[in-house]
Amino acid sequence: MSAEKLKNPYNPIKATIVNIIVNAPDIKTFKLELEEPIEFATGQFIQLTVPGIGEAPFTPSSKPGRGKNIDITIMKVGVATGVLHKMKAGAKVAIRGPYGNGFPLDKIRDRELLIIGGGVGLAPLRTLIYEVMENKERYPRPLLLYGCKTPEGILYKDSFSDWEEDFEIHRTVDNPNEEWQECKGVVTTLFDKIKVDTDECAAVIVGPPVMMKFAALELENMGISPERIIVSMEKNMTCGFGKCRHCLLGDYYVCKDGPVFTYKQVKGIPGAWD
Numbered sequence: 001m002s003a004e005k006l007k008n009p010y011n012p013i014k015a016t017i018v019n020i021i022v023n024a025p026d027i028k029t030f031k032l033e034l035e036e037p038i039e040f041a042t043g044q045f046i047q048l049t050v051p052g053i054g055e056a057p058f059t060p061s062s063k064p065g066r067g068k069n070i071d072i073t074i075m076k077v078g079v080a081t082g083v084l085h086k087m088k089a090g091a092k093v094a095i096r097g098p099y100g101n102g103f104p105l106d107k108i109r110d111r112e113l114l115i116i117g118g119g120v121g122l123a124p125l126r127t128l129i130y131e132v133m134e135n136k137e138r139y140p141r142p143l144l145l146y147g148c149k150t151p152e153g154i155l156y157k158d159s160f161s162d163w164e165e166d167f168e169i170h171r172t173v174d175n176p177n178e179e180w181q182e183c184k185g186v187v188t189t190l191f192d193k194i195k196v197d198t199d200e201c202a203a204v205i206v207g208p209p210v211m212m213k214f215a216a217l218e219l220e221n222m223g224i225s226p227e228r229i230i231v232s233m234e235k236n237m238t239c240g241f242g243k244c245r246h247c248l249l250g251d252y253y254v255c256k257d258g259p260v261f262t263y264k265q266v267k268g269i270p271g272a273w274d
C-alpha cells in the first residue's frame with residue numbers, strides 16, 4: 001500500500017502562528033507557517049485545531065496555490081474563535097485539509113463577475129480576488145460589492161485602493177459614522193448602482209446566511225440564472241471529508257459536495273439559510 005493511502009486522514013499538519021493582524025473589532029488574520037506545504041484552491045477550507053478545544057473550519061484568505069504559508073481571517077463568535085483571538089505570535093496550532101470543492105472557475109471565467117461579500121465573508125472571497133488579479137484576461141469585467149455593519153468592521157481596509165485598479169467597487173455599511181461617504185444599507189441596496197448583462201454574468205456571494213439568501217433571491221429576480229449564482233454554505237463540521245454526516249444539507253455533504261454550491265442546488269432545501 002502506498003504511503004499516501006496509509007496516511008491517517010485525521011492527522012493534522014503542525015503549524016506556528018507567525019503573525020497576527022487585527023483587521024476589525026473581533027476579526028483578526030492569523031498568518032500560519034506550516035511544517036509541510038499544502039495546496040489549496042480558491043474557496044476550499046481547512047480544519048484548524050484549536051489547542052484544548054477541538055477543531056473548527058476556516059477558509060484560507062491568502063493567495064491560493066501551494067506553499068507553507070497561509071492566512072486565515074477569523075471572526076470571534078464563540079469558544080474556539082475566542083481562544084484563537086487570545087493567542088499570540090509563536091503559538092502552535094495544526095491544520096487538516098484542504099477540503100471541499102472551491103469556487104467553480106469554469107462557471108465564472110470569461111463573464112462579467114459580481115463578487116458580493118458580507119462582513120467576514122470577504123475573507124474567502126479574497127482568494128477569488130487574487131485569482132481575478134492574477135488572471136485578468138479571464139475576467140473581462142469584475143465587480144466587487146461589499147457590505148458591512150460599520151465602517152470600522154470593513155476587512156482589508158488598505159487593500160481596496162489596490163483592488164480598485166481591477167475591480168468596479170461599491171461598498172455599503174448599515175451604520176455609518178460621520179466620515180462615511182459611501183452607501184448606507186444592506187448589501188442588496190448596491191444592486192441599484194450596477195449595470196450588468198443578467199443573461200450572461202455570474203455572481204459569487206459569501207456572507208451571513210440571511211445576506212446570501214436575500215442577495216441570491218434578488219439577483220434571481222433581476223434575471224440572473226440560479227445556476228450562475230454561487231454561494232458558499234456554512235454547516236457544523238467534524239471530519240471535513242464525508243465520513244461523519246455532521247454537515248448534511250438536504251442530500252449534500254457540505255464538506256465534500258460543497259461548501260460551494262449553485263443557488264439552484266440549495267435554494268429549496270429546508271434549513272439552508274438557518
Ligand SMILES: Cc1cc2nc3c(=O)[nH]c(=O)nc-3n(C[C@H](O)[C@H](O)[C@H](O)COP(=O)(O)OP(=O)(O)OC[C@H]3O[C@@H](n4cnc5c(N)ncnc54)[C@H](O)[C@@H]3O)c2cc1C
Nearest residue numbers: 045056057058059073074075077078079080081234235259
Ligand atoms: C466551510 C466553512 C468555512 C468557514 N470559514 C470561516 C472563515 O474563513 N472565517 C471565520 O471567521 N469563520 C469561518 N467559518 C465559521 C467558523 O467555522 C465558525 O465561526 C466557528 O466554527 C465558530 O466556532 P466557535 O467555537 O468560536 O463558536 P461556537 O462556540 O461553536 O458558537 C458560539 C455561538 O456563535 C454562533 N456562531 C457560530 N458560527 C458563527 C458564525 N460563522 N457567525 C456568527 N455566529 C456564529 C453559534 O451559533 C453560537 O451561538 C467557516 C465555516 C465553515 C463551515
Ligand code: FES
Nearest residue numbers: 238240244245255
Ligand atoms: S463534516 Fe463529516 S461528513 Fe461533512
